Amino acid sequence: MAQSLTKNPGPGISLGRSTARASRLRTMWRRLTRRTSGLLGVGLVLLFAAVAAIGPAVAPHSPYAPIAQPFVHPGAGYPFGSDNLGRDVLSRAIYGTRVSLVVGLAAVFTSTSIGILLGSISGYYGGAADAVLMRLTEFFQVLPRFFLALVIVAITGPGIGKIVFVIAILSWPPMARLVRGQFTSLSRLEFVEAARALGYPTSRIIFKQILPNAVPPAVVMGSLDVGQAILLEAGLSFFGLGDPNLISWGTMLNIAQGFLQTAWWMGVFPGAAIFLVVLGFNLFGDFLNDLMNPRSAR
Amino acid sequence: MASSGVWALFRHVAGRAGQIIPLLVGVLVVNFLIIHAAPGDPVYALVGNYPVPDSYYKQMRHDFGLDKPLPVQLLIYLERVAHGDLGYSFAQRQPVLDVILHRLGPTVLLVGTAWAVAGVVGIAMGIASSLSPYSVRDHLLTGFTVFGYSLPVFWLGQILILLFAIGLGWLPAQGMSSPREEYGGVRHYIDVARHLVLPAVALSLQFLAINARLTRNSMLDVLKKEFITTGRSKGLPESRIIVRHALQNALLPVVTIMGFNLGFLFTGSSLVETVFGWPGIGRLLFDSVSTRDYPVLLGIFFGSTVMVFLANFLTDTAYAFLDPRVRYQ
Numbered sequence: 290m291a292q293s294l295t296k297n298p299g300p301g302i303s304l305g306r307s308t309a310r311a312s313r314l315r316t317m318w319r320r321l322t323r324r325t326s327g328l329l330g331v332g333l334v335l336l337f338a339a340v341a342a343i344g345p346a347v348a349p350h351s352p353y354a355p356i357a358q359p360f361v362h363p364g365a366g367y368p369f370g371s372d373n374l375g376r377d378v379l380s381r382a383i384y385g386t387r388v389s390l391v392v393g394l395a396a397v398f399t400s401t402s403i404g405i406l407l408g409s410i411s412g413y414y415g416g417a418a419d420a421v422l423m424r425l426t427e428f429f430q431v432l433p434r435f436f437l438a439l440v441i442v443a444i445t446g447p448g449i450g451k452i453v454f455v456i457a458i459l460s461w462p463p464m465a466r467l468v469r470g471q472f473t474s475l476s477r478l479e480f481v482e483a484a485r486a487l488g489y490p491t492s493r494i495i496f497k498q499i500l501p502n503a504v505p506p507a508v509v510m511g512s513l514d515v516g517q518a519i520l521l522e523a524g525l526s527f528f529g530l531g532d533p534n535l536i537s538w539g540t541m542l543n544i545a546q547g548f549l550q551t552a553w554w555m556g557v558f559p560g561a562a563i564f565l566v567v568l569g570f571n572l573f574g575d576f577l578n579d580l581m582n583p584r585s586a587r
Numbered sequence: 588m589a590s591s592g593v594w595a596l597f598r599h600v601a602g603r604a605g606q607i608i609p610l611l612v613g614v615l616v617v618n619f620l621i622i623h624a625a626p627g628d629p630v631y632a633l634v635g636n637y638p639v640p641d642s643y644y645k646q647m648r649h650d651f652g653l654d655k656p657l658p659v660q661l662l663i664y665l666e667r668v669a670h671g672d673l674g675y676s677f678a679q680r681q682p683v684l685d686v687i688l689h690r691l692g693p694t695v696l697l698v699g700t701a702w703a704v705a706g707v708v709g710i711a712m713g714i715a716s717s718l719s720p721y722s723v724r725d726h727l728l729t730g731f732t733v734f735g736y737s738l739p740v741f742w743l744g745q746i747l748i749l750l751f752a753i754g755l756g757w758l759p760a761q762g763m764s765s766p767r768e769e770y771g772g773v774r775h776y777i778d779v780a781r782h783l784v785l786p787a788v789a790l791s792l793q794f795l796a797i798n799a800r801l802t803r804n805s806m807l808d809v810l811k812k813e814f815i816t817t818g819r820s821k822g823l824p825e826s827r828i829i830v831r832h833a834l835q836n837a838l839l840p841v842v843t844i845m846g847f848n849l850g851f852l853f854t855g856s857s858l859v860e861t862v863f864g865w866p867g868i869g870r871l872l873f874d875s876v877s878t879r880d881y882p883v884l885l886g887i888f889f890g891s892t893v894m895v896f897l898a899n900f901l902t903d904t905a906y907a908f909l910d911p912r913v914r915y916q
Binding site for chain 1: 610617621622624632733734738739741745746748854858872884885888892
C-alpha cells in the first residue's frame with residue numbers, strides 16, 4: 290500500500306490549460322524535486338547506517354551510566370541533555386540507532402524471503418497451492434498487526450530475536466502478493482514458454498528466468514517495509530516490550546512519557562530520530578522506484 | 588430488474604458474511620497457539636501473572652481440558668468463546684468481556700472522530716490538489732503525505748502535548764474530562780471535546796495524508812476519462828463536471844481505503860490513548876501489558892479482529908451498494 294501512496298502517478302493531463310513550454314518546465318521541476326527528495330532519502334539512510342556502524346566509537350559518554358545530574362537541559366557538553374537518571378540522551382540515541390536498523394533490516398530480509406518463496410510458488414504453480422497460500426496470505430493481511438505482535442511478545446517474553454521474528458511473520462503478505470502477481474503475468478510470456486520448451490528444470494526457470502524480473506518491485510517494497518518495521522519495533526518498545534538489555538528509541542520515548550512536563554528533550558530527540566530514519570527509507574524507496582521503473586517517474 | 592439487483596446485492600453480502608466465520612475461527616486458533624507458546628504452563632497465559640490458589644489451578648486445568656490432547660483442547664476453547672466467555676481478568680476482578688465493553692465507548696469516540704476528520708479534511712485537500720496538479724500546493728501535499736507516513740504517532744502525540752498543552756496551555760493533555768470539575772450538560776460535552784482535540788489530531792494526521800493523496804490520484808485518473816471530455820464538450824459548467832461526474836467516481840476507491848483503514852486506526856489508537864491517558868481499549872492494552880493481564884490481552888486481540896472484519900465487511904457492502912459492477916461479478 291505504501292508504494293502506491295507515495296508514488297507519483299503517470300504524467301497528468303494538463304487540463305487543457307497549460308502550454309507545452311510550461312508543462313516542460315513543470316516536468317523539469319518535478320524531476321529536480323524527485324531527485325532532491327531521493328538524495329535526501331539516500332543521505333538519511335547512509336547517515337543513520339554510519340551512526341549505527343561507528344556509533345559506540347563516537348558516542349561521547351556511556352549510554353548506561355549516569356554521567357551528569359538528572360534533567361540537564363540540552364546545551365554545551367550534553368547537546369541532547371540528560372535523562373531522569375542523569376544519562377546522556379545523545380549517547381543513548383546513538384546506541385539506539387543500531388537496534389532500530391538491525392531490527393528493521395533483519396525483519397524485512399526475513400519477511401521478503403518468506404514473501405518471495407510463497408509468492409513464487411503460488412504464482413508459478415497456481416491451482417490448489419495458489420488457492421491455499423492466497424487464503425493464508427489474506428488471513429495474515431487482515432489481522433491487526435500491532436496488536437498481534439504485542440500479544441505475542443507480551444506473553445512469550447521480549448528479546449530482539451523474537452521481535453524480529455514477530456515483525457517478519459506479520460509483514461510478508463504484501464510481498465507474497467506482489468511476487469505472485471509478477472509470476473502469474475511473467476510465466477505466460479514467450480521467454481518463459483521458450484525456457485519450458487527447451488526443457489529447462491523448473492528451479493532454473495523460477496530462479497534464473499522469472500525471479501530476476503520480479504526483483505525491482507520487490508526491492509522497492511522492501512525498502513518501504515523497512516520504515517514500517519522500524520515503526521512497529523518503536524511502538525512495541527514504547528509499550529515497554531523492547532529488549533530489556535538494549536537501548537531502543539521506543540523505550541526512550543516510553544521513559545520520556547513520564548517526564549513530559551520536566552524534560553521535553555528526553556522524548557523529542559529519539560522521536561525525531563525514528564521519524565528521520567523512517568522518512569529516509571520511505572524517500573529512498575520512492576527513489577528506487579523511479580530508478581527501476583522509469584515509466585512512473587517521467 | 589430492480590429486484591434482481593437487490594437479490595444480487597443480498598447474495599454478495601451473504602457471501603461476504605459467510606467468509607467471516609472461518610476467519611474468526613482462524614484468529615481463535617492463533618490465540619490458542621499463543622497460549623500454548625507461552626513459556627511454562629498454559630494456565631500461566633490463561634490467568635496472567637497472578638498468584639492463584641492450588642484448587643483454582645486444578646479447576647482451570649480441568650475446565651480447559653489441559654490434560655486432554657491438543658485438538659480436544661482447541662475445541663473446548665472454541666466452544667467457550669462461542670458462548671461469549673473470553674476468560675476472567677484477575678487484575679480487574681471482572682470477566683474479560685465486561686472489562687473490554689466497559690472501555691469501548693471512549694475508543695469508538697476517538698477513532699470515529701479521527702476517522703471523520705481524516706475523511707473530510709483529507710478528501711477536501713485531495714480535491715484541491717487535483718484541480719491544480721504539480722503546482723506548489725500539490726507538491727506541499729506530496730511532502731505532507733510522506734511526512735505523515737513516517738511520523739511515529741506516539742511521538743507526534745507527545746509533541747502536540749509539549750506544544751499545545753504544556754507550552755501554550757490551550758488544551759488539556761491527559762484524560763477524557765477534567766477530574767476536579769463536576770460539569771453537567773453542555774459544559775461536560777465541551778469539556779470532553781476539548782480533551783478530544785489533541786488525540787484526534789494526532790491519530791488522524793497519517794490517515795488524512797493517505798486520504799488526500801488517494802483522492803488526488805483518483806481524481807486525476809477520472810479527469811482523464813472520456814466521459815469528462817464529453818461533459819466539457821457538451822458545455823457543462825466546470826463545477827458540475829467536478830462534483831457530479833468526477834468526484835462521484837473518484838471517491839469509490841477512497842471510500843474503500845477509508846473502510847479498510849478503520850482497523851489501522853484502532854491500532855494507532857492504542858498508542859495515542861497511551862500518550863494522552865485516554866481511558867479506552869488502547870490504554871487498557873497498555874495497562875494489561877504492564878500488569879501481565881494476559882486474558883485481557885488475548886481478549887483485546889480477538890475483539891479488535893472482530894472490529895476489523897466488521898469494518899471490512901461494511902466497506903465491501905457499501906462498495907457493492909455504490910458500484911453495481913461488483914455485485915454481478
